[in-house]
Amino acid sequence: MRVPGVCGELVQGMLGQSHFLVTCPVDFYSRITVEIFAGEAGVSAPPDCPKSIAGVAAALAHLGRTDVAVKLTIGNSIPRSKGMGSSSADVAGAIAATGLALGQQLSPSLIGELALLVEPTDGVMFPGIALFDHREGSIVEEMGPPPPMEIVAIDFGGTVDTLEFNQIDHYAAWHSLESANQQALDLVRQGVHEGNPALVGQGASISAEAGQRILDKPQLPRVVAFAQAVGAVGVCVAHSGTIIGVLLDARERRGKSTFRQARAAFTDAEAVHHFRLMSGGVQVVE
Secondary structure (H helix, E strand, O other), X not given: OEEEEEEEEEEEEEEOOEEEEEEEEEEEEEEEEEEEEOOOXXXXXXXXXXXXXXXXXXXXXXXXXXXXXXEEEEEEOOOOOOOOOHHHHHHHHHHHHHHHHOOOOOOHHHHHHHHOOOOOOOOOOOOEEEEEOOOXXXXXXXXXXXXXXXXXXXXXXXXXXXXXXXXXXXXXHHHHOXXXXXXXXXXXXXXXXXXXXXXXXXXXXXXHHHHHHOOOOOOHHHHHHHHHHOOOOEEEEOOOOOOEEEEEEHHHOOHHHHHHHHHHHOOOOOEEEEEEEOOEOOEOOO
Protein backbone atom coordinates (compact mmCIF):
# COMPACT_ATOMS: atom_id res chain seq x y z
CA MET A 1 0.00 0.00 0.00
CA ARG A 2 1.27 3.49 -0.75
CA VAL A 3 -0.19 6.92 0.03
CA PRO A 4 1.08 10.27 -1.29
CA GLY A 5 2.37 13.11 0.80
CA VAL A 6 1.42 16.70 0.07
CA CYS A 7 3.00 20.08 -0.55
CA GLY A 8 0.89 21.90 2.00
CA GLU A 9 -2.61 22.74 0.80
CA LEU A 10 -4.00 24.51 -2.25
CA VAL A 11 -6.51 26.27 0.04
CA GLN A 12 -7.25 26.17 3.75
CA GLY A 13 -9.84 28.04 5.77
CA MET A 14 -13.36 27.83 7.12
CA LEU A 15 -16.75 27.40 5.47
CA GLY A 16 -19.32 28.60 7.99
CA GLN A 17 -18.49 26.71 11.17
CA SER A 18 -16.41 24.01 9.47
CA HIS A 19 -12.68 23.95 8.86
CA PHE A 20 -11.57 22.72 5.45
CA LEU A 21 -8.55 22.21 3.25
CA VAL A 22 -8.05 21.43 -0.42
CA THR A 23 -5.48 18.70 -0.91
CA CYS A 24 -2.21 19.13 -2.80
CA PRO A 25 -0.95 15.55 -3.23
CA VAL A 26 2.48 15.03 -4.78
CA ASP A 27 4.66 12.13 -5.95
CA PHE A 28 6.35 11.52 -2.60
CA TYR A 29 4.98 8.41 -0.90
CA SER A 30 4.67 6.54 2.36
CA ARG A 31 4.68 2.76 1.87
CA ILE A 32 2.84 0.65 4.40
CA THR A 33 2.45 -3.10 4.84
CA VAL A 34 0.18 -4.85 7.35
CA GLU A 35 0.42 -8.58 8.01
CA ILE A 36 -2.13 -10.47 10.11
CA PHE A 37 -1.21 -13.49 12.24
CA ALA A 38 -2.94 -15.80 14.64
CA GLY A 39 -1.67 -15.59 18.17
CA GLU A 40 -1.54 -13.05 20.97
CA ALA A 41 -3.42 -9.90 19.94
CA GLY A 42 -1.42 -6.72 19.52
CA VAL A 43 0.46 -4.58 17.02
CA SER A 44 4.16 -5.05 16.31
CA ALA A 45 5.56 -1.89 14.74
CA PRO A 46 8.56 0.45 14.68
CA PRO A 47 8.76 2.49 17.91
CA ASP A 48 8.46 5.88 16.20
CA CYS A 49 4.97 5.49 14.70
CA PRO A 50 2.40 5.66 17.53
CA LYS A 51 -0.14 7.42 15.29
CA SER A 52 -0.01 4.64 12.73
CA ILE A 53 -0.41 2.03 15.48
CA ALA A 54 -3.47 3.95 16.65
CA GLY A 55 -4.76 3.87 13.05
CA VAL A 56 -4.37 0.09 12.93
CA ALA A 57 -6.19 -0.21 16.26
CA ALA A 58 -9.04 1.99 15.00
CA ALA A 59 -9.42 -0.16 11.88
CA LEU A 60 -9.35 -3.41 13.89
CA ALA A 61 -11.98 -2.07 16.28
CA HIS A 62 -14.23 -0.98 13.41
CA LEU A 63 -13.90 -4.38 11.75
CA GLY A 64 -14.42 -6.27 14.99
CA ARG A 65 -11.06 -8.04 14.77
CA THR A 66 -9.19 -6.99 17.88
CA ASP A 67 -8.34 -10.66 18.39
CA VAL A 68 -5.49 -10.79 15.84
CA ALA A 69 -1.76 -10.12 15.91
CA VAL A 70 -0.56 -7.45 13.48
CA LYS A 71 2.86 -6.63 12.04
CA LEU A 72 3.03 -3.06 10.70
CA THR A 73 5.90 -2.01 8.42
CA ILE A 74 6.35 1.58 7.21
CA GLY A 75 8.81 3.05 4.73
CA ASN A 76 8.44 6.81 4.66
CA SER A 77 11.02 9.40 3.57
CA ILE A 78 8.54 12.31 3.58
CA PRO A 79 9.98 14.98 5.92
CA ARG A 80 8.08 15.24 9.18
CA SER A 81 6.55 18.34 10.81
CA LYS A 82 6.88 20.34 7.59
CA GLY A 83 3.26 20.30 6.42
CA MET A 84 3.91 17.56 3.87
CA GLY A 85 1.37 15.08 5.19
CA SER A 86 3.83 12.49 6.46
CA SER A 87 1.73 11.29 9.39
CA SER A 88 -1.54 11.59 7.42
CA ALA A 89 -0.09 9.30 4.75
CA ASP A 90 1.13 6.84 7.39
CA VAL A 91 -2.17 6.73 9.27
CA ALA A 92 -4.36 6.50 6.16
CA GLY A 93 -2.12 3.78 4.75
CA ALA A 94 -2.10 1.84 8.01
CA ILE A 95 -5.90 1.89 8.15
CA ALA A 96 -6.33 0.93 4.50
CA ALA A 97 -3.69 -1.82 4.69
CA THR A 98 -5.30 -3.28 7.83
CA GLY A 99 -8.62 -3.51 6.04
CA LEU A 100 -6.98 -5.08 2.99
CA ALA A 101 -5.14 -7.65 5.13
CA LEU A 102 -8.53 -8.67 6.53
CA GLY A 103 -10.14 -8.88 3.08
CA GLN A 104 -11.92 -5.51 3.27
CA GLN A 105 -11.33 -2.60 0.88
CA LEU A 106 -12.21 0.41 3.00
CA SER A 107 -13.75 3.46 1.32
CA PRO A 108 -11.92 6.81 1.35
CA SER A 109 -14.68 8.26 3.54
CA LEU A 110 -14.30 5.49 6.11
CA ILE A 111 -10.51 5.79 6.07
CA GLY A 112 -10.90 9.52 6.71
CA GLU A 113 -13.39 8.91 9.50
CA LEU A 114 -11.07 6.44 11.25
CA ALA A 115 -7.99 8.64 10.71
CA LEU A 116 -9.75 11.50 12.46
CA LEU A 117 -10.00 9.31 15.56
CA VAL A 118 -6.21 9.57 15.70
CA GLU A 119 -5.58 13.25 14.81
CA PRO A 120 -6.63 16.01 12.40
CA THR A 121 -5.70 14.66 8.99
CA ASP A 122 -5.06 15.74 5.45
CA GLY A 123 -7.48 14.36 2.86
CA VAL A 124 -4.87 12.25 1.06
CA MET A 125 -7.15 9.19 1.19
CA PHE A 126 -9.49 10.75 -1.40
CA PRO A 127 -8.78 10.40 -5.14
CA GLY A 128 -7.92 13.40 -7.29
CA ILE A 129 -7.99 16.81 -5.62
CA ALA A 130 -10.39 16.93 -2.69
CA LEU A 131 -11.92 19.35 -0.22
CA PHE A 132 -12.02 17.86 3.27
CA ASP A 133 -12.88 18.93 6.79
CA HIS A 134 -9.57 17.90 8.33
CA ARG A 135 -10.85 18.19 11.90
CA GLU A 136 -14.29 16.58 11.94
CA GLY A 137 -14.84 15.17 8.45
CA SER A 138 -18.16 16.97 8.14
CA ILE A 139 -17.58 18.05 4.52
CA VAL A 140 -16.07 16.14 1.63
CA GLU A 141 -15.95 17.15 -2.03
CA GLU A 142 -14.02 15.20 -4.63
CA MET A 143 -13.20 18.00 -7.08
CA GLY A 144 -11.65 15.95 -9.85
CA PRO A 145 -8.28 14.93 -11.29
CA PRO A 146 -5.31 17.26 -10.86
CA PRO A 147 -4.50 19.72 -13.63
CA PRO A 148 -1.07 19.26 -15.25
CA MET A 149 1.13 20.97 -12.67
CA GLU A 150 4.61 20.72 -11.21
CA ILE A 151 5.76 22.14 -7.89
CA VAL A 152 9.16 23.34 -6.79
CA ALA A 153 8.94 23.16 -3.01
CA ILE A 154 11.24 25.11 -0.73
CA ASP A 155 11.83 24.43 2.95
CA PHE A 156 13.66 27.13 4.92
CA GLY A 157 13.93 24.96 8.03
CA GLY A 158 12.09 24.63 11.30
CA THR A 159 9.18 22.40 12.18
CA VAL A 160 5.54 22.75 13.22
CA ASP A 161 3.79 20.16 15.38
CA THR A 162 0.45 19.88 13.56
CA LEU A 163 -1.34 18.37 16.56
CA GLU A 164 -0.25 21.23 18.82
CA PHE A 165 -0.98 23.81 16.10
CA ASN A 166 -4.54 22.55 15.68
CA GLN A 167 -5.13 22.83 19.43
CA ILE A 168 -4.56 26.60 19.29
CA ASP A 169 -7.74 28.63 18.88
CA HIS A 170 -7.44 30.31 15.45
CA TYR A 171 -11.21 30.50 15.07
CA ALA A 172 -11.53 34.31 14.97
CA ALA A 173 -8.57 34.68 12.61
CA TRP A 174 -9.88 32.07 10.18
CA HIS A 175 -13.30 33.74 10.18
CA SER A 176 -11.75 37.11 9.39
CA LEU A 177 -10.23 35.49 6.27
CA GLU A 178 -13.44 33.82 5.10
CA SER A 179 -13.97 36.15 2.12
CA ALA A 180 -10.41 35.68 0.82
CA ASN A 181 -10.52 31.94 1.27
CA GLN A 182 -13.91 31.66 -0.41
CA GLN A 183 -12.43 33.49 -3.40
CA ALA A 184 -9.43 31.17 -3.31
CA LEU A 185 -11.65 28.10 -3.12
CA ASP A 186 -13.83 29.26 -6.02
CA LEU A 187 -10.76 29.77 -8.23
CA VAL A 188 -9.17 26.42 -7.34
CA ARG A 189 -12.46 24.56 -7.76
CA GLN A 190 -12.93 26.11 -11.22
CA GLY A 191 -9.29 25.44 -12.09
CA VAL A 192 -9.56 21.76 -11.19
CA HIS A 193 -12.86 21.36 -13.04
CA GLU A 194 -11.40 23.00 -16.16
CA GLY A 195 -7.91 21.50 -15.85
CA ASN A 196 -6.55 25.06 -15.73
CA PRO A 197 -3.27 25.46 -13.78
CA ALA A 198 -3.43 29.27 -13.91
CA LEU A 199 -6.71 29.40 -11.99
CA VAL A 200 -5.43 26.88 -9.43
CA GLY A 201 -2.30 29.00 -8.99
CA GLN A 202 -4.30 32.19 -8.51
CA GLY A 203 -6.50 30.64 -5.88
CA ALA A 204 -3.63 28.96 -4.03
CA SER A 205 -1.71 32.26 -3.96
CA ILE A 206 -4.65 34.07 -2.37
CA SER A 207 -4.90 31.40 0.31
CA ALA A 208 -1.13 31.45 0.91
CA GLU A 209 -1.13 35.20 1.45
CA ALA A 210 -4.18 35.01 3.72
CA GLY A 211 -2.54 32.25 5.73
CA GLN A 212 0.23 34.62 6.79
CA ARG A 213 -2.19 35.84 9.46
CA ILE A 214 -2.42 32.34 10.90
CA LEU A 215 1.22 31.26 10.61
CA ASP A 216 3.65 33.84 9.27
CA LYS A 217 6.30 32.64 6.83
CA PRO A 218 8.96 35.37 6.64
CA GLN A 219 10.35 33.96 3.38
CA LEU A 220 7.03 33.93 1.52
CA PRO A 221 7.54 37.36 -0.15
CA ARG A 222 10.90 36.16 -1.54
CA VAL A 223 9.30 33.03 -2.95
CA VAL A 224 6.40 35.01 -4.44
CA ALA A 225 8.89 37.33 -6.17
CA PHE A 226 10.83 34.32 -7.47
CA ALA A 227 7.61 32.71 -8.73
CA GLN A 228 6.70 35.85 -10.63
CA ALA A 229 10.20 36.13 -12.10
CA VAL A 230 10.18 32.57 -13.47
CA GLY A 231 6.64 32.79 -14.85
CA ALA A 232 5.04 30.41 -12.35
CA VAL A 233 1.24 30.34 -12.03
CA GLY A 234 1.34 30.93 -8.27
CA VAL A 235 2.44 29.63 -4.89
CA CYS A 236 1.04 27.32 -2.25
CA VAL A 237 1.96 26.83 1.41
CA ALA A 238 1.54 24.47 4.30
CA HIS A 239 -0.85 26.55 6.38
CA SER A 240 0.25 24.64 9.48
CA GLY A 241 3.78 23.80 8.35
CA THR A 242 6.96 25.23 6.86
CA ILE A 243 6.93 24.20 3.19
CA ILE A 244 6.31 26.74 0.39
CA GLY A 245 5.60 25.61 -3.17
CA VAL A 246 6.12 27.35 -6.51
CA LEU A 247 3.30 26.20 -8.82
CA LEU A 248 4.07 25.60 -12.49
CA ASP A 249 2.06 24.65 -15.56
CA ALA A 250 3.57 21.26 -16.40
CA ARG A 251 2.76 21.70 -20.09
CA GLU A 252 5.49 24.34 -20.27
CA ARG A 253 8.09 21.78 -19.16
CA ARG A 254 10.06 24.17 -16.96
CA GLY A 255 10.04 22.14 -13.77
CA LYS A 256 13.66 20.98 -13.87
CA SER A 257 15.04 24.37 -14.87
CA THR A 258 12.95 26.11 -12.20
CA PHE A 259 14.22 23.59 -9.65
CA ARG A 260 17.82 24.48 -10.57
CA GLN A 261 17.03 28.20 -10.41
CA ALA A 262 15.43 27.79 -6.98
CA ARG A 263 18.47 25.95 -5.63
CA ALA A 264 20.66 28.82 -6.83
CA ALA A 265 18.31 31.53 -5.55
CA PHE A 266 17.63 30.04 -2.12
CA THR A 267 21.03 28.90 -0.89
CA ASP A 268 19.76 29.43 2.67
CA ALA A 269 17.04 26.79 2.21
CA GLU A 270 17.23 23.55 4.13
CA ALA A 271 15.88 21.64 1.12
CA VAL A 272 14.45 22.20 -2.36
CA HIS A 273 12.22 19.54 -3.92
CA HIS A 274 10.74 19.00 -7.38
CA PHE A 275 7.30 17.37 -7.42
CA ARG A 276 4.41 16.69 -9.73
CA LEU A 277 0.85 17.36 -8.57
CA MET A 278 -0.76 13.92 -8.36
CA SER A 279 -4.09 12.32 -7.70
CA GLY A 280 -4.62 11.45 -4.05
CA GLY A 281 -5.88 8.14 -2.73
CA VAL A 282 -4.44 4.98 -1.23
CA GLN A 283 -2.88 2.71 -3.85
CA VAL A 284 -2.33 -1.03 -3.69
CA VAL A 285 1.15 -1.94 -4.92
CA GLU A 286 2.96 -5.24 -5.16
